[in-house]
Amino acid sequence: MEEEKRHVDRMSENRLYTAGWDDYELVDAGGSLKLERWGSIYTIRPEVQAYFNSEKPFEDWRKLAHWEFISKGGQSGVWKALKPDAPKEWSISYNELTFNLQITKFKHVGLFPEQKINWDFIKANLSSESNFLNLFAYTGAASVVAKSTGAETIHCDSVKQLISWAKENMQSSNLEGIKWVHEDALKFAEREVKRKKQYAGIIMDPPAWGIGAKNEKWKLEDKLEELITNASSLIGQKGFLILNTYSPTIDHNALGRLAHRYFKKRNFEVKELWMKTTTGKELYYGVLLRVN
Numbered sequence: 001m002e003e004e005k006r007h008v009d010r011m012s013e014n015r016l017y018t019a020g021w022d023d024y025e026l027v028d029a030g031g032s033l034k035l036e037r038w039g040s041i042y043t044i045r046p047e048v049q050a051y052f053n054s055e056k057p058f059e060d061w062r063k064l065a066h067w068e069f070i071s072k073g074g075q076s077g078v079w080k081a082l083k084p085d086a087p088k089e090w091s092i093s094y095n096e097l098t099f100n101l102q103i104t105k106f107k108h109v110g111l112f113p114e115q116k117i118n119w120d121f122i123k124a125n126l127s128s129e130s131n132f133l134n135l136f137a138y139t140g141a142a143s144v145v146a147k148s149t150g151a152e153t154i155h156c157d158s159v160k161q162l163i164s165w166a167k168e169n170m171q172s173s174n175l176e177g178i179k180w181v182h183e184d185a186l187k188f189a190e191r192e193v194k195r196k197k198q199y200a201g202i203i204m205d206p207p208a209w210g211i212g213a214k215n216e217k218w219k220l221e222d223k224l225e226e227l228i229t230n231a232s233s234l235i236g237q238k239g240f241l242i243l244n245t246y247s248p249t250i251d252h253n254a255l256g257r258l259a260h261r262y263f264k265k266r267n268f269e270v271k272e273l274w275m276k277t278t279t280g281k282e283l284y285y286g287v288l289l290r291v292n
Contacts, residue, residue: 014252016271016288018117023092026113028061028279030054035061038101038109039092044068045107046077047283055279069107079103091172094119097144098172100165110139110165114275114285115205118242119145121290122201125240126151130200133192133234135185135227140166140178142203147175151200156181156188186223189230198236208247221249225258232262235291244273246286255287263291 020026025037029050036043042065054061062068066086071077089102094116101109122142126132128150134143135156143155143166155178157163163180170178181188185206204227208220224245235241241263245255256270273285 014272015274016117018114018273018275018285020113020275021094021116023094024113024116026275026277026283027064028054028056028277029281029283031058033058033061034277034283035065036113038111039090041066041087041090041101043109046071049284050281052281055277055281067103071107075106077107094141094145095123096173097148098169099139099141099144100168100172111141112138112205114273115141115244117273118142118203118244118288121240121242122146122203123149125292126201132201133199133203135189135202135204136206137166137185138162138205140169142205143178144169144173144175146201147178148173152179153177154179154181156183156185158182158184186227186230189227189234193230193233197234198239199234200236200239201242202231202234202239203242203244204231205244208245208249220245220247224250224255228258228262240290240292243289244286245289250287252287255289259289259291266291268292 023039027035027037029047030053032046032048032050033044034047034050044061044065046069062082066083068080068082069077070080091098091100099111101111103109119142122145126146126149130151132146132151132153137143137155137157139162140155143153147153155166160182163182206220206227231241252270252272259268259270268289268291271288273288275283275285
């Protein structure tokens with residue numbers, strides 16, 4: 001019993017819990033699915049980490065849900081409307097900001113809500129005197145949060161449609177002035193290093209695999225050390241780095257070894273990112289590195 005308790009304590013020490021907010025709730029999870037509330041809209045989506053039983057029966061989920069994503073293997077599938085008035089597009093708020101959501105051809109709706117813990121950190125650590133770089137910037141939630149502090153903000157992503165979506169989020173949040181870069185994130189970071197650029201804050205949330213602006217394919221495990229190497233050169237003396245990975249081949253220990261190699265003279269922490277459902281389940285959302 002004592003050994004089991006020590007094991008549980010060690011696991012808890014490695015965990016960092018993110019949480020929902022007024023307009024987002026992770027309601028329940030189980031059976032490789034999760035039930036979420038986005039404002040007043042409920043969705044059911046696949047979740048590989050939900051390998052346990054749900055707290056509530058799926059029949060109850062479907063009474064609440066507007067949409068369910070039916071997986072057809074891999075990332076592909078179709079959205080099934082469970083209510084006649086289910087909207088294909090809607091918006092939610094985070095503090096004073098607005099994020100625009102929509103069902104896509106994949107299971108995503110345009111926001112990774114577990115990132116709230118990072119948005120809060122960005123908000124607390126930037127000012128109008130800061131500059132901020134968002135690599136693999138997706139629909140720009142972190143970019144919009146950074147810009148709301150008055151910081152000079154650069155948003156880099158290799159997908160044009162996602163940059164357009166991010167612009168809409170900026171405009172819906174009554175902001176302006178984000179600098180948009182349509183390019184492979186690693187290549188842009190390498191050029192910024194050559195220009196001897198430094199930032200007060202950097203965030204990277206790279207996918208497990210990706211396709212660059214010129215359709216070049218890459219896997220995160222092959223590029224992670226290059227990303228960290230470049231990031232270590234781009235962080236200002238008092239700056240911070242946030243790196244999220246959600247890859248089955250990169251665990252807490254692997255990221256920790258790289259962090260120690262490149263940031264041993266700075267303060268850093270490597271944690272597993274988790275979120276609790278309203279019903280008391282817990283979901284794993286990858287590994288988080290923070291350097292400051």
